[in-house]
Amino acid sequence: MMRSRNTPIQQKLMKVIMLTSGAVLLLTCSSFFAYELVTFRQSSIRQLSTLGEIIATNSTAALAFDDSTAANEILSALKAERHIVAASLYDAEGKLFSSYRANPTQGAFPIVPEADGYQFTGAYFGGYQPIVQGDKRLGTLYLKSDTGAMYERLKLYGSIALLVVALSFLLAYLLSKNLQHGITTPILALAETAKAISDRHDYSVRAVKQVDNELGVLTDAFNQMLTRIQEQNLALNESSAKIVAFNQRLEQRVAERTAELEASNKELESFSYSVSHDLRAPIRSIHGYANILKEEYASVLDAEAMRLIQTILRNSKRMGQLIDDLLAFSRLGRKELMRFEVSVQDIVHTIVEEQKSIEGDRLIEVKIDNLPNAFADLTTLRQVWINLVSNALKYSRDRERSVVEIGSFEKDQALIYYIKDNGAGFDMKYYDKLFGVFQRLHSQKEFEGTGVGLAIVQRIIAKHGGRIWAEAKLNEGATFYFTLNAMSSPSIAVNEN
Template sequence: MLRRNTPIQQKLMKVIMLTSGAVLLLTCSSFFAYEFVTFRQSSMRELSTLGEIIATNSTAALAFDDSTAANEILSALKAERHIVAAGVYDADGKLFSYYRASRNQTPFPTVPEADGYQFAAAYFGGYQPIVQGDKRLGTLYLKSDTGAMYERLKLYGTIALLVVALSFLLAYLLSRNLQHGITTPILALTETAKAVSDRHDYSVRAVKQVDNEVGVLTDAFNHMLTRIQEQNLALNESSAKIVAFNQRLEQRVAERTAELEASNKELESFSYSVSHDLRAPIRSIHGYGNILKEEYASVFDAEALRLIQTILRNSKRMGQLIDDLLAFSRLGRKELMRFDVSVQDIVQIIVEEQKSIEGDRPLEIKIEKLPNAFADLTTLRQVWINLVSNALKYSRDRERSIVEIGSFEKDGALIYYIKDNGAGFDMKYYDKLFGVFQRLHSQKEFEGTGVGLAIVQRIIAKHGGKIWAEAKLNEGATFYFTLSGMSSSAVAVNEN
């Protein structure tokens, strides 16, 4: 009824009008209820009095069995325009004489009922005994409509409507004049606040028009504007200093960023050069070691052969480390060629390749539905190769390697995962998991260089995604990763 955003003028007007309306409605309702009850009581008394008169006049007609006289007595009721029916019953309860107004077509009761008068929905009616001395000669039946009551109520309703209309008009005129004294200072204060808000000019001041509570509010508002103006001046001075400091800071950040980029490029170039230059000596060591093993095996004793085998094994591992380091350094310079890639096909091919490498070892690899990805095919394939080969490598000590590959959607992101039943790892060493040359198992337990997961993390980071893992020692591990781009076919799979 009174909405929160309704202007205060309209609210005051509505409050006054609604209050006046509620008072008038309650008054009129009480008046109508009182008139209805009192008029009904007076009508019943008048009908009862009329019945007594007619009953007294009808005693002679009943005593001498003169229906004509009884009809004449009843016909006198024509003067009472609200009497619609009247009847005289003899002592045996038979209708002796009756009167019926032309507008009444309802039949008379076959026998008289209990004495007394009552009020029904559309009429007053009842029965009056006709007695002579101590002897009951018969019964008088009277029926009157409620027209008189409704005519009176209609008249009162018309008067009430006029009173309500005049009262509302008077209340409207009075409220319109009185509310100006309340709302004008408030509206002036509102206009000042709006001017300050729109122009951000805190030098504006509200004019004090009254000395009541609104005047106190005006003084407080002006004091607040003064404080804000003073604080703004101080803030502007501080802002100028902050802007100058930020500019110097941004310049230093830009310089440091440029230095870091140059350092990264130099580091990548150094890593590539070192790795590339080390490959030739390592190959020479491995090659000469093979020559010693194959051509001079008969000359060397068992200890010498063991040492040569150690040289070959470590030179091979060193070569693998150099190759992985080269691959890792190339990722920093590689530009991604992203397009719609079938992850399902990539994983299926890699799994078949790994099965052929593993030979007859019992494997159970389950591949769920894998939506397409918007990614670089070459690097994404490298991710899956590393993850699948790791899952099979770290579960080779089990009777059967069980690997599950799938995907799911969470918080609007598509997440791929690979789960194995292998050796797992202790989560307290999780921060070392994706580091370069960081290993959570010894070389004797599982071969490797410790670069594979670092490469996987770097590839996924270049795709704008992230990778994480969950594991328990000797209970397996699960690796999850996301990619920033999702193909249209992946979207369709998720929606279905």
């Protein structure tokens, strides 16, 4: 089927004409042979029946007078009919009276005559003819003939038919070879033009119109299509030139804005670092002096003064923690990641044990599933797990039993780590604030914190080329997911700025 699809159109047309001619000739010859066969069989039966009537008429006297010699002479006359292979006469009682064989090897005669009439049986045809004188039946004539005459006639007709078929095929071939040029020449010219355009990408080339029929209409449509393509190509080239120029200007502007943004970020990081660092000293002083008042002057201060000192100590400690978080967040922008293969399983086990010891006697259940190694910076990845584990324990401390589940799974050819708790959770409509700096979804009275921990986590994971997201329901817990590449190759240190 595929070969016939790829056959050149000249050969296809020639094949169509030859196959059509062959089919017509085959049908005609088959019909002719079938007709000849039927008519010849009918004429052969008629001829044999006529011969039988003549022999039967001539044999009445021999049967009437019981003259077997005369009967034998009558049957011997059948030698003139070369296709009669056997004949016999039966008397009125059905006994064999006389017989004739064209060939001594011919088989036996029927013992008794059968029903009158003639019919074909295998390679022979024959039958029985009644011998009647007046109203009295004197006997029966049996004749048997071969079909040699029919086969000779069919052989002659077959030879003539083969000659006619051969001459017809030759004529059809010559006619198809000449006539198909009127169809294929315009199509081949159109194909050559299309190939030249495809090879040279020159849409100014036009096909030559050779006829005014449907192929001429196809040529005109092809040329019109080329005109439109040429116009569109020119417009596209002009647009491409404009786009290239625009892209160049855009790249230049992006480079300028990027440089400005990098400078602004560096200034902002330096400012945050300087402010945080410079605020440390006065906050420490405030905390220190307030602590001195609490320890050395507690006996001379009333309850309101002690409450105020306790407030100063608590807020100065919170401010110190906030400054430390700001410093950690600002350092991430300048930190160089040293990536190598690290055991996430070991990191998480160590952090969980540390956090459990901090929480004291709380009922805590931590389930740690398989955690494949990661190609990451050890220090910052440890900070990610410290923040996530401590948050899970902090926000589930109001539960009778804190349950935390840590594990990993693969999805879309990416390794995903997760940590799930049964804590306070949050409303997903505030999700956009979750990873922002100083953004908190719970009040300070409910859960302490600075609102920087998750921002640090997101920044660390982003520097690793991963992403973090969360799912939660209020009062039903939260699940945090993040991606890092699973690692199986040898340890390689990569210094990444």
